[in-house]
Amino acid sequence: MLLPALFAFCGFYVGGAKAEMYNNATEVVLMRHGTTTVLSMQNNYQGPPEGFALVVPVPTVIKQEQVKTLPHDVFDKIDTLGAPRLVEYWEQDPCNPYTHSVEDMAMVTATSGAIEEDDGEGERDREYHVHVEARFSVGEYNIEVLSAKQSTGLDAWLKDHHYKIPDGAEPLLRPYVEQGTKWFVAKVDPKKVHFANGMATLSPLRFSYDSQDFSLPIRLGLANSKGTQDLIVNVLAPNNTRYEVANYPNLTIPTNLPVTDAVRTRFGEFYAALFDHALEKNPGAVVTEYSWDTGSCDPCPGPVLDGNDLQTFGADVIGGRYKDVSSFNLTRLHARYGKEVKSDLMFRAVQPITGGRGVPDAHGELSDKVTADGTNNFQGRYVILHPWDGAAACEAPQRGIWGGPNHQVASGAQPATNLAFAPRGKVELASLLAKDVPQIGLLTSKGQTPPIAVENKGCGCQSSDGGGAAAIAGATVIGLVLRRRRR
Numbered sequence: 001m002l003l004p005a006l007f008a009f010c011g012f013y014v015g016g017a018k019a020e021m022y023n024n025a026t027e028v029v030l031m032r033h034g035t036t037t038v039l040s041m042q043n044n045y046q047g048p049p050e051g052f053a054l055v056v057p058v059p060t061v062i063k064q065e066q067v068k069t070l071p072h073d074v075f076d077k078i079d080t081l082g083a084p085r086l087v088e089y090w091e092q093d094p095c096n097p098y099t100h101s102v103e104d105m106a107m108v109t110a111t112s113g114a115i116e117e118d119d120g121e122g123e124r125d126r127e128y129h130v131h132v133e134a135r136f137s138v139g140e141y142n143i144e145v146l147s148a149k150q151s152t153g154l155d156a157w158l159k160d161h162h163y164k165i166p167d168g169a170e171p172l173l174r175p176y177v178e179q180g181t182k183w184f185v186a187k188v189d190p191k192k193v194h195f196a197n198g199m200a201t202l203s204p205l206r207f208s209y210d211s212q213d214f215s216l217p218i219r220l221g222l223a224n225s226k227g228t229q230d231l232i233v234n235v236l237a238p239n240n241t242r243y244e245v246a247n248y249p250n251l252t253i254p255t256n257l258p259v260t261d262a263v264r265t266r267f268g269e270f271y272a273a274l275f276d277h278a279l280e281k282n283p284g285a286v287v288t289e290y291s292w293d294t295g296s297c298d299p300c301p302g303p304v305l306d307g308n309d310l311q312t313f314g315a316d317v318i319g320g321r322y323k324d325v326s327s328f329n330l331t332r333l334h335a336r337y338g339k340e341v342k343s344d345l346m347f348r349a350v351q352p353i354t355g356g357r358g359v360p361d362a363h364g365e366l367s368d369k370v371t372a373d374g375t376n377n378f379q380g381r382y383v384i385l386h387p388w389d390g391a392a393a394c395e396a397p398q399r400g401i402w403g404g405p406n407h408q409v410a411s412g413a414q415p416a417t418n419l420a421f422a423p424r425g426k427v428e429l430a431s432l433l434a435k436d437v438p439q440i441g442l443l444t445s446k447g448q449t450p451p452i453a454v455e456n457k458g459c460g461c462q463s464s465d466g467g468g469a470a471a472i473a474g475a476t477v478i479g480l481v482l483r484r485r486r487r
Contacts, residue, residue: 027041027078027079027234028040028041028216028232028233029041029075029078029233029236030216030236031237031315031317032236032237032243032347033237033238033318035211035212036208036209036317036318037209037211038207038208038317038318039207039208039216040070040075040205040206040312040314041204041205041206042075053186053187054185054186055185056184056186056217057176057181057182058145058181058183058207058209059182059209059211059213060210060211061134061145061147062134062143062145062184062207062209063145064134064138064143066208067143067205067206068206068207069138069139069203069205069206070203070206071312072203074204074312074313075204077302077303077305078234078305078309078313079232079234080301080302080417081294081300081302081305082234082290082292082330083290083301084271084289084379084381084415084416085299085379085380085381085413085416086259086263086381086382086413086414086416087413087414088383088384088385088386089359089384089385089386089403090386090402090403090405091364091385091386091387091399091400091401092388092401092402093392094388094397094399095392095393095394095398127153127156128148128150128153128154128156128157128160129149130146130147130148130153130154131146131147131148132144132145132146133147133182138205140188140189140193140202141186141188141202141203141205142186143185143186143187145182145183145185146183148177151170151174151176151178154177154183155169155170155173158185176217184207186205188202206312208314213346214346214347215345215347216233216344216345217344218335218341218344228336228337228338229336229337229338230334230335230419230420231334231337231345232332232334233333233334233335233345234331235330235332235347236294236310236313236314236328236329236330237328237329237331237349238318238327238328239329240293240352240375241349242291242329242331242349242350242376243333243348243349244286244288244347244348245345245346245347245348246346247343247345247346248284248285248335249284250285250288251278251282251285251286251287252288252355252370253334254278254368254380254437255355255356255370255380255381256355256356256357256358256366256367256368257368257382257383257433257435258364258383258433258434259382259383259432260431260433261384262431262432263382263432264384264414266427267382267414268417268419269426270429270432271380271416272419272423273424273427274429275287275419276424277429279336284337286334287333287335288331288333288334288378289332289333289380290330290331290332290380291329291330291331291352291353291376291377291378292330292376292377293329293376294310294329295327301415302415305328329376334419351372352372352373352374352375352376353370353371353372353373353376353377353378354375354376355368355370355377355378355379356379356380356381357381359402360383360385360402363400364385364387364402385402
């Protein structure tokens with residue numbers, strides 16, 4: 001059964017005769033420095049293995065030494081690091097609130113093969129106007145790099161070489177052919193692929209190229225689309241560099257929102273609903289979900305990226321041009337679109353931002369502002385707050401000191417991963433919010449107030465106060481704050 005939420009792919013799938021190929025999960029990682037791009041992608045497809053291949057437009061001829069297969073676990077690592085996260089804070093004992101300092105009281109979790117070289121002349125076919133620029137094998141992939149003078153010829157070449165082109169693919173091929181784009185065709189040997197329930201998980205592929213443009217082709221992914229698609233792009237760049245799209249609206253996901261305890265067991269579903277609602281109010285936007293140094297996080301839903309991970313994603317390629325490969329910035333961008341998409345994603349470098357940080361104040365409030373800063377420290381973070389509900393019989397109880405449960409120092413967060421498979425349309429988003437969120441439209445918490453104890457001097461009683469929400473800079477960041485964000 002195909003799921004309605006699909007991950008987009010920066011090319012399209014083709015299969016053997018009578019095959020229908022549908023893409024339903026792709027993770028893309030781009031490492032960029034200067035004019036060099038290293039693209040890594042992990043793909044799952046559903047369908048028969050015979051004659052399966054993926055077709056990706058690339059700006060230049062890709063050679064065998066520019067292609068590698070990668071381990072799966074490194075994609076899980078980067079997906080977890082940049083994922084939206086759920087955290088919890090406990091109000092500390094008002095009569096003994098400083099067992100650990102506020103800064104130490106951290107948030108805790110809520111619950112290659114044989115190579116066949118081309119002779120340089122390649123295969124010329126007057127009928128198709130297709131030239132095979134290179135041919136080689138890597139892992140389970142037999143790869144051909146093509147150039148074509150006519151989209152109809154490329155369409156015919158693939159069909160006559162026993163690929164079933166998705167209906168309507170030829171018009172999608174045309175603008176790329178007219179621009180002189182090359183074609184990276186990776187055919188899979190089904191004997192080398194493991195299938196489970198009709199789903200094949202292929203080895204991730206990585207290839208590099210040089211181009212003045214920094215872009216990701218997404219229009220061809222519509223050829224395999226069965227509806228709305230999700231695309232998550234992780235961009236790794238040195239020098240604290242953050243990226244956003246240059247040809248679509250940009251939005252930072254609302255962050256530091258207090259949520260009810262029910263979110264603990266349905267965080268992915270909650271986040272999918274929040275994301276969909278934000279896009280409903282900002283149609284066509286590409287959402288920034290994370291921008292942070294790869295060697296740190298606060299809180300950490302999993303391990304940070306180490307030097308070996310960065311080498312895997314392309315630091316070995318750009319190392320000759322960028323000497324310090326010990327630390328990069330990770331930007332996570334999330335788009336959701338359908339047949340209406342008209343252009344590929346174009347990226348541009350932009351100034352750093354900060355948001356989704358900080359410890360609750362004495363009233364249990366967290367800033368939900370997103371501002372420009374000198375360092376990237378932005379994350380989509382959602383918070384369950386637990387006010388002190390025990391005795392407070394001392395002479396001067398100190399309310400509003402937050403940390404781990406029972407003075408235990410622990411760090412971590414629950415990440416929202418596999419968002420393409422999160423249930424949609426079954427949750428009332430407003431019922432899971434602990435306060436109103438006016439910055440993304442008419443969404444309200446229906447009168448709920450967060451169970452937050454306010455500071456009360458002189459007695460051990462506690463009360464609740466909903467508080468107000470600070471404004472968020474959504475599609476644009478206004479102003480410049482040149483200072484380092486501190487915890």
